[in-house]
Amino acid sequence: MTDSAVAEAINSGELPGRVWIYSNYHCNLACSYCLTESSPRSERRQLTAEQMLTIAIEAKSLGFTGIGVTGGEPLLLPWLPETVAAMAAHLPVLLLTNGTLLGGDRFERAAPFAHPDVAVQISLDSHLPDVNDMARGPDNFEKVVALVPRLIVSGVRVRIATTTAGPLDGPTLEPLRALVRSLGVSDEDHIVRPIVRRGRADERDLGVFAVARDIPSELTIAADGAFWGSFGPSVRAGRLDTDLLLTRTILPLSIPASTLLATLRGLPEGADASLGIR
Amino acid sequence: MGNDVRMSRSQLLDADQAPITTRVYFADGDPGPIVAALATVPELLGPALSFVGAALGPGSVTTRAKELAILRTSVLQGCRYCIHAHTAVALDVGLSTDEIHGLHGDIALEDAFPQVAERALIGWIDALAGATGAIPDDVWIAAREHWPEHALVELTVTVGATMFLNRLATGLELPTSDQVTARLTKEGLA
Structure with a gap:
């Protein structure tokens, strides 16, 4: 598999254009459905700023069209905002965060995100504070609804992600959609997705079962290796899931990228992403 | 010859945890501890088995x-x-x-x-x-x-x-x- 084959597969839509990066696994929260069992006590398993920037540079040269950064909570890494801005010089970056580490005096850390090629995706699971906070932690709702308008006023593009065990569409979501609009986020920037039954969600019997063909085949890089899809590097009972592991080699990025494409082409006919997982 | 049978020092993957690129080796049941151990580094498994198979x-x-x-x-x-x-x-x-x-x-x-x-x-x-x-x-x-x-x-x-x-x-x-x-x-x- 050549590097140009990867670029052609991305151009044709055969391979998704975004590369996901798990910057770290530890988190200041411990959400009930977390794929990676992240918490303040989790092993950090973090990438370096240099690795993340190299991934962005090599991803661009391979023909990828965007970078997603997730964790853990990426903003626990002191150097993360500046690294995101540096990565955005090469490819557009979508940063996933719980938003709780940008409040109060720490808001100035968000300054690098006011960039035309950076978007910040913040989780908000319900229009009801108690319901949201039950899944995500005390005072999460209050912090998020306070942060989002400040970010938007500061010139940061914000997306909201809702992870739910309920319906992905329909009237029951309307109060939440109305709240998100009132915060200044358009419907197209409000993502609603199911809980995937991996990691802590699996232990707690939450969410939908998903196998490789259900999960978008986005190349995903973590300290543990390269995976099929952003749901790949999940952790259950303290142990990394390896079922979606592609390679332990993460750089040069051409190695996991070509392995992903070869694996994708080996899947049965009709394989697609059908659960609305994104 | 000793008979010191111990647990493996490293994780031996089973079919449920077999990386996506290695599942063919697990399709017919337990592939044995060499495959189960090498599967934790999936990019090495195929080349290693090809070499060992040809050599042995x-x-x-x-x-x-x-x-x-x-x-x-x-x-x-x-x-x-x-x-x-x-x-x-x-x-x-x-x-x-x-x-x-x-x-x-x-x-x-x-x-x-x-x-x-x-x-x-x-x-x-x-x-x-x-x-x-x-x-x-x-x-x-x-x-x-x-x-x-x-x-x-x-x-x-x-x-x-x-x-x-x-x-x-x-x-x-x-x-x-x-x-x-x-x-x-x-x-x-x-």
Whole structure:
């Protein structure tokens, strides 16, 4: 598999254009459905700023069209905002965060995100504070609804992600959609997705079962290796899931990228992403 | 031969945790501890098995010569897993109990292997796997009197691949299977 084959597969839509990066696994929260069992006590398993920037540079040269950064909570890494801005010089970056580490005096850390090629995706699971906070932690709702308008006023593009065990569409979501609009986020920037039954969600019997063909085949890089899809590097009972592991080699990025494409082409006919997982 | 069966030092993946690129190796059931261990680094599994399969599998030399090389190397390297596994294979390919005891070092090689050609080959294997540094010319010359050059090259690769497996299995403390243990016990070779 050549590097140009990867670029052609991305151009044709055969391979998704975004590369996901798990910057770290530890988190200041411990959400009930977390794929990676992240918490303040989790092993950090973090990438370096240099690795993340190299991934962005090599991803661009391979023909990828965007970078997603997730964790853990990426903003626990002191150097993360500046690294995101540096990565955005090469490819557009979508940063996933719980938003709780940008409040109060720490808001100035968000300054690098006011960039035309950076978007910040913040989780908000319900229009009801108690319901949201039950899944995500005390005072999460209050912090998020306070942060989002400040970010938007500061010139940061914000997306909201809702992870739910309920319906992905329909009237029951309307109060939440109305709240998100009132915060200044358009419907197209409000993502609603199911809980995937991996990691802590699996232990707690939450969410939908998903196998490789259900999960978008986005190349995903973590300290543990390269995976099929952003749901790949999940952790259950303290142990990394390896079922979606592609390679332990993460750089040069051409190695996991070509392995992903070869694996994708080996899947049965009709394989697609059908659960609305994104 | 010891019978020290312990848990593996590293994780042995099962079919549920087999990485997506390695599932073919798990499709027919338990693939054994070498595959289950190597699958934790999936990009190494295919190339490693291809090499080992070519080096230890059928070739231009007889299966008997290959197995003689594999078992003797494993004994010299002190690899419990490979000694167990390949003592069973040696029985399967027709080595006698005395020959196996000879390779294990329990009886004199001269008694177990009356053919000069096989003793010369064992001399070459011993020089490769039982020592470090340069190999004296006379060992090569003695082997070449009975074996064509390409056969010694092939068997040298077999010894090298076996040493790779020896250190893998020893380092990771791969477990001997229950079936092999039962077989060796039945044959009085445990």
